[in-house]
Amino acid sequence: MTLAAAGHGTLAAAAPQGFLSPTGVEIAFVLVGLVTLGAAVVTVTTRQLVHAALWLVVALGGLAVEYLLLTAEFIAWVQVLIYVGSVVVLLLFGLMLTRAPIGRSPDADSGNRPVALAVALAAAGALVWVVADAFRTQWIDLDKPQGTTDVTGSILFRHWVLPFEALSVLLLAALVGAIVLSRRNAARSDRDGAPGGRTGAGDSDKEQR
Amino acid sequence: MHLAYPAVLAVLLFCVGLYGVLARRNAILVLMSVELMLNAVNLNLVAFDVWLRDALHAGQALTLFTIAIAAAEIGIGLAIVLAVYRNRGTSAVDDLRDTAELPDDGGDGDGGTDSEGAAADEPDEPGKPDGPAAGKASQKAEATA
Numbered sequence: 292m293t294l295a296a297a298g299h300g301t302l303a304a305a306a307p308q309g310f311l312s313p314t315g316v317e318i319a320f321v322l323v324g325l326v327t328l329g330a331a332v333v334t335v336t337t338r339q340l341v342h343a344a345l346w347l348v349v350a351l352g353g354l355a356v357e358y359l360l361l362t363a364e365f366i367a368w369v370q371v372l373i374y375v376g377s378v379v380v381l382l383l384f385g386l387m388l389t390r391a392p393i394g395r396s397p398d399a400d401s402g403n404r405p406v407a408l409a410v411a412l413a414a415a416g417a418l419v420w421v422v423a424d425a426f427r428t429q430w431i432d433l434d435k436p437q438g439t440t441d442v443t444g445s446i447l448f449r450h451w452v453l454p455f456e457a458l459s460v461l462l463l464a465a466l467v468g469a470i471v472l473s474r475r476n477a478a479r480s481d482r483d484g485a486p487g488g489r490t491g492a493g494d495s496d497k498e499q500r
Numbered sequence: 501m502h503l504a505y506p507a508v509l510a511v512l513l514f515c516v517g518l519y520g521v522l523a524r525r526n527a528i529l530v531l532m533s534v535e536l537m538l539n540a541v542n543l544n545l546v547a548f549d550v551w552l553r554d555a556l557h558a559g560q561a562l563t564l565f566t567i568a569i570a571a572a573e574i575g576i577g578l579a580i581v582l583a584v585y586r587n588r589g590t591s592a593v594d595d596l597r598d599t600a601e602l603p604d605d606g607g608d609g610d611g612g613t614d615s616e617g618a619a620a621d622e623p624d625e626p627g628k629p630d631g632p633a634a635g636k637a638s639q640k641a642e643a644t645a
Contacts, residue, residue, distance in 0.1 A: 317502060331513055343529055351535075377571065384578075388585070389591045398592070401592075414515050431547070433550070442557065443557060447561055472576070473579055
């Protein structure tokens with residue numbers, strides 16, 4: 292409450308724009324936001340699985356543009372590199388490895404789709420109402436950039452070093468976990484597939500030890 | 501910029517992701533929807549970091565951490581989905597009902613003991629219900645023991 296009051300006091304005084312006189316940044320933000328939101332909706336509603344992954348690229352790229360408009364340039368490039376570059380490629384590999392159908396698959400949505408739609412619409416209505424009512428009088432001052440690469444790097448390696456190192460350990464653990472999950476299943480399918488399964492199993496067990 | 505624009509966009513993206521998680525059947529599409537929800541959180545973090553002019557840049561640092569954790573999550577999630585696909589031949593999340601208590605099960609002695617026996621035979625791979633697979637599972641349990 293005090294934080295909001297303080298923020299209101301300083302920022303509303305610093306940025307006295309009207310609600311119905313949008314600046315150019317606001318217009319660009321809303322247009323890119325509409326594209327992002329439309330791509331996200333197509334991602335969760337399309338019946339072609341590969342198209343869903345490709346529309347996800349559009350949504351994540353649109354979010355990178357939003358980060359640029361919010362003057363967080365380092366986050367924007369990290370978003371492009373990691374999400375658009377690696378996560379979507381991983382998802383496409385997953386779709387290929389699970390032999391997802393190329394064309395339209397009629398069973399892309401499960402049976403509880405109306406319930407999901409009701410829950411999502413109720414959540415959207417409640418949250419939009421609360422958020423729009425709470426931040427109706429707040430403005431972001433975009434005149435001096437907040438997230439240049441220089442500042443982000445120095446803050447990250449000066450104040451956030453310990454979480455950064457813990458995160459690297461977590462990434463290593465995730466890497467090892469993914470390898471272990473894939474490797475054990477490779478040995479198991481080899482055992483299942485080969486007719487002389489017992490000897491193959493013994494060999495692979497010896498190899499693992 | 502008005503603060504309500506990024507906040508409302510984040511809320512709408514989160515709800516689109518929520519719909520996708522609840523309504524999709526393929527596990528990889530569920531993972532995509534989870535990515536959308538995480539990105540909505542990231543947008544909130546960046547917007548509020550810029551709004552509050554945080555001296556520690558906590559919002560942007562947490563956004564970087566969230567992106568890295570999402571990458572780890574998608575790697576592990578896809579490995580699990582591939583393992584399930586290799587064992588079951590499907591990646592539909594509503595076919596994986598081995599631990600579900602079905603209301604129309606009736607006697608429920610059969611299904612209960614079957615899944616329990618399979619789980620006791622091999623805890624890593626629960627519930628191939630048919631007979632030869634269960635026998636093979638116990639063989640594999642012996643081989644790995």
